[in-house]
Amino acid sequence: xxxxxxxxxxxxxxxxxxxxxxxxxxxxxxxxxxxxxxxxxxxxxxxxxxxxxxxxxxxxxxxxxxxxxxxxxxxxxxxxxxxxxxxxxxxxxxxxxxxxxxxxxxxxxxxxxxxxxxxxxxxxxxxxxxxxxxxxxxxxxxxxxxxxxxxxxxxxxxxxxxxxxxxxxxxxxxxxxxxxxxxxxxxxxxxxxxxxxxxxxxxxxxxxxxxxxxxxxxxxxxxxxxxxxxxxxxxxxxxxxxxxxxxxxxxxxxxxxxxxxxxxxxxxxxxxxxxxxxxxxxxxxxxxxxxxxxxxxxxxxxxxxxxxxxxxxxxxxxxxxxxxxxxxxxxxxxxxxxxxxxxxxxxxxxxxxxxxxxxxxxxxxxxxxxxxxxxxxxxxxxxxxxxxxxxxxxxxxxxxxxxxxxxxxxx
Ligand SMILES: *Cc1c(COP(=O)(O)O)cnc(C)c1O
Numbered sequence: 202x203x204x205x206x207x208x209x210x211x212x213x214x215x216x217x218x219x220x221x222x223x224x225x226x227x228x229x230x231x232x233x234x235x236x237x238x239x240x241x242x243x244x245x246x247x248x249x250x251x252x253x254x255x256x257x258x259x260x261x262x263x264x265x266x267x268x269x270x271x272x273x274x275x276x277x278x279x280x281x282x283x284x285x286x287x288x289x290x291x292x293x294x295x296x297x298x299x300x301x302x303x304x305x306x307x308x309x310x311x312x313x314x315x316x317x318x319x320x321x322x323x324x325x326x327x328x329x330x331x332x333x334x335x336x337x338x339x340x341x342x343x344x345x346x347x348x349x350x351x352x353x354x355x356x357x358x359x360x361x362x363x364x365x366x367x368x369x370x371x372x373x374x375x376x377x378x379x380x381x382x383x384x385x386x387x388x389x390x391x392x393x394x395x396x397x398x399x400x401x402x403x404x405x406x407x408x409x410x411x412x413x414x415x416x417x418x419x420x421x422x423x424x425x426x427x428x429x430x431x432x433x434x435x436x437x438x439x440x441x442x443x444x445x446x447x448x449x450x451x452x453x454x455x456x457x458x459x460x461x462x463x464x465x466x467x468x469x470x471x472x473x474x475x476x477x478x479x480x481x482x483x484x485x486x487x488x489x490x491x492x493x494x495x496x497x498x499x500x501x502x503x504x505x506x507x508x509x510x511x512x513x514x515x516x517x518x519x520x521x522x523x524x525x526x527x528x529x530x531x532x533x534x535x536x537x538x539x540x541x542x543x544x545x546x547x548x549x550x551x552x553x554x555x556x557x558x559x560x561x562x563x564x565x566x567x568x569x570x571x572x573x574x575x576x577x578x579x580x581x582x583x584x585x586x587x588x589x590x591x592x593x594x595x596x597x598x599x600x601x602x603x604x605x606x607x608x609x610x611x612x
Contacts, residue, residue: 252592302451303331327397327554399543
C-alpha cells in the first residue's frame with residue numbers, strides 16, 4: 202500500500218514517527234496492536250460521535266446483518282434515514298445517499314452546474330471537499346487567484362473553473378463575482394473549517410455569502426460532511442441560522458460505516474436522476490448496514506443532553522489546554538463548538554489558512570509525540586480539527602490535561 206496506509210494523513214508524515222496500528226476501539230478509547238490504550242480525539246475523523254462501537258449501534262447492525270449485507274434495491278431503512286435528515290437539517294427537502302463525503306461533494310458540484318447552467322465555482326483556501334479533481338485547488342497568494350491544481354494528474358482545464366478566495370473574506374468573493382458575471386454556479390464552503398485546523402466563521406461571513414449568492418443567482422452550498430450532526434443536530438446551518446441551497450453530509454451520518462449524502466431545495470434536487478436529467482448513481486448506495494448505523498447514531502444524538510455534554514467536555518479540554526500553554530510559556534490559540542475543536546501553536550487569532558500557517562509545526566510534532574507516549578491520540582496534523590464524543594468523560598479530559606501539562610512543561 203502506498204505509504205503503508207489507505208488514506209494519507211494516517212501515515213503521520215506531518216508529525217514524523219511511525220503511525221499507530223489500531224487493533225480495536227471502544228467508547229472514547231482505542232487500543233493498538235501492542236495492547237496500549239489511548240484516549241482518542243480523532244474518532245475515526247468524526248463518525249464516532251456516540252463513542253466507538255456503541256452497543257446499541259452494534260446490536261442494530263447484528264440484526265440487519267442477518268437479513269443481508271446489500272440489497273441493490275430500495276429498502277425501508279433508506280426512507281427512515283432520509284426522513285431523519287430532512288427533519289433535522291434546515292436546507293434539506295430531498296436527499297440522495299452516496300458512499301463517502303468525496304462522492305457527495307463531487308455530485309453536488311455537478312448538480313450546481315446542472316441547475317444553473319454555469320461552470321465556475323468558488324471555494325475557499327484551506328477548505329477540503331474530498332479528493333475530486335475540481336476541488337484539489339488551494340489558493341495562491343493574491344486576493345482572487347485562478348485555480349491551479351494541487352496534485353499531478355489533475356488537468357489544468359479541470360480546475361480552471363475553480364475560483365478561490367481566503368476564508369472569512371467577503372470582499373474577495375465580491376471581486377470574483379464582479380470579474381465573472383453570470384458565470385459562477387455557486388459557492389461551496391465548510392461553514393466551520395475543520396480541514397485547515399479549526400477555524401470558525403467570523404460574524405456576518407455566512408450571512409454575507411447568503412446575500413452575495415442570492416444577488417447573483419448563484420447557489421450556496423454548505424459542505425457539512427464534518428459539521429453535520431456535530432456542530433448541532435441540524436449542523437452548522439442550524440447553529441448559525443443561515444440556510445444554504447444545498448448541503449453535503451458524511452462522517453457522522455454513517456455512524457462509522459461508509460455513507461455520504463447530498464440534499465437541499467426540492468426544485469434543485471428534482472434535477473437528480475431518475476427524477477431529472479443529472480446522472481449520479483451508486484451500486485452500494487443506501488446500503489442497509491450503513492443506513493442502520495446512521496439511523497442508530499442519529500437516534501442516540503437526538504436524546505436530550507447530547508450536545509450539552511459535547512459542548513461541556515470539549516470546552517473544558519480546549520480551555521484547559523490553552524490555560525496550560527499560557528502557564529508553561531507557549532503561544533497558543535484555539536476554540537471549540539460542540540464536539541469539534543482545535544488549537545494552534547501561534548498567538549492568533551486565526552481567521553483563515555494563511556493565519557493558520559503561522560503556527561509552530563515543529564512544536565506541534567513534539568507535542569503530538571509526547572501526548573502519544575502518554576496515551577492520548579490526537580490528529581497527526583496541526584491542520585486537522587479534533588473530535589470528542591458522548592463517551593468522553595470528565596476523567597478522560599482531566600487525564601488528557603495532565604498529560605498536556607507534562608508535555609508542555611518539557612518543550
Ligand atoms: C472528510 C471530508 C470530506 C471527504 O469525505 P470522505 O468521506 O473522506 O470522502 C469532504 N468534506 C469535508 C468538509 C470533510 O471533512
